[in-house]
Amino acid sequence: xxTSVICPRFETAISLLSQRWTGLIIYQLxxxxxxxxxxxxxxxxxxxxxxxxxxxxxAEGLVTRTVYPxxxxxxxxxxxxxxxxxxxxMDEIQNWSQIWVEPTETRNV
Amino acid sequence: xxTSVICPRFETAISLLSQRWTGLIIYQLxxxxxxxxxxxxxxxxxxxxxxxxxxxxxAEGLVTRTVYPxxxxxxxxxxxxxxxxxxxxMDEIQNWSQIWVEPTETRNV
DNA sequence: TCCCTTTAGTTACTTTATGTAACAAATTAT
DNA sequence: ATAATTTGTTACATAAAGTAACTAAAGGGA
Numbered sequence: 419x420x421t422s423v424i425c426p427r428f429e430t431a432i433s434l435l436s437q438r439w440t441g442l443i444i445y446q447l448x449x450x451x452x453x454x455x456x457x458x459x460x461x462x463x464x465x466x467x468x469x470x471x472x473x474x475x476x477a478e479g480l481v482t483r484t485v486y487p488x489x490x491x492x493x494x495x496x497x498x499x500x501x502x503x504x505x506x507x508m509d510e511i512q513n514w515s516q517i518w519v520e521p522t523e524t525r526n527v
Numbered sequence: 528x529x530t531s532v533i534c535p536r537f538e539t540a541i542s543l544l545s546q547r548w549t550g551l552i553i554y555q556l557x558x559x560x561x562x563x564x565x566x567x568x569x570x571x572x573x574x575x576x577x578x579x580x581x582x583x584x585x586a587e588g589l590v591t592r593t594v595y596p597x598x599x600x601x602x603x604x605x606x607x608x609x610x611x612x613x614x615x616x617m618d619e620i621q622n623w624s625q626i627w628v629e630p631t632e633t634r635n636v
Numbered sequence: 637t638c639c640c641t642t643t644a645g646t647t648a649c650t651t652t653a654t655g656t657a658a659c660a661a662a663t664t665a666t
Numbered sequence: 667a668t669a670a671t672t673t674g675t676t677a678c679a680t681a682a683a684g685t686a687a688c689t690a691a692a693g694g695g696a
Binding site: 598 | 683684691694
């Protein structure tokens with residue numbers, strides 16, 4: 419019957435990346451620690467969802483949150499080792515997109 | 528200001544993979560052409576959504592649909608070259624999951 | 637012929653996730 | 667005390683996903 423099941427670890431990993439915005443947030447943080455407002459602007463995500471996603475990523479151990487008590491307060495989000503180790507995944511998605519995604523078919527809204 | 532924008536091709540690619548089930552469907556089809564009912568069982572997706580996703584993947588040129596007029600009818604879904612070339616992405620997700628996902632934390636429902 | 641079986645979907649409806657925009661907390665310079 | 671800035675949160679509208687019953691097609695047997 420070949421009813422072998424999908425690898426549970428893979429399933430967990432891809433369910434993480436299948437959550438909307440999560441991949442983009444990680445990709446963006448690969449270029450270094452960034453603050454909340456910068457992420458909302460560059461990704462195009464609302465504060466509500468960015469907040470929710472970052473909390474989730476922090477809980478999963480992929481991202482850290484650091485408070486700098488300046489004026490006004492600065493809060494930076496950065497990848498942990500676990501988060502940064504998703505770089506090869508992002509690199510492969512990048513590679514694939516360069517080959518298979520038409521420059522014209524971007525923004526299909 | 529460093530308000531450089533995220534690569535549009537990357538954004539298109541990851542929005543595809545960010546759609547729920549899509550990654551799992553492609554991953555599963557990497558092991559060869561499979562029929563509708565087999566995919567629903569092994570992935571744990573409803574007929575409604577599998578149908579919707581497969582139509583979408585077909586429209587994107589990632590998957591083909593082949594009808595075998597037997598009794599009862601057999602319909603097989605297979606990856607195109609474009610779809611199969613996502614293998615390196617899936618391999619990297621697999622790698623990451625082997626290192627960073629606890630065997631115990633699977634199925635966090 | 638008519639009904640049964642099997643695979644491959646679809647339809648109608650409920651529940652969950654996401655989008656939007658106005659509002660609140662914290663901090664400190666004026 | 668007031669205003670200004672960043673980092674969120676709350677309340678509500680819209681879109682996507684989950685569920686389960688139903689339909690389409692097509693051969694096989696009574």
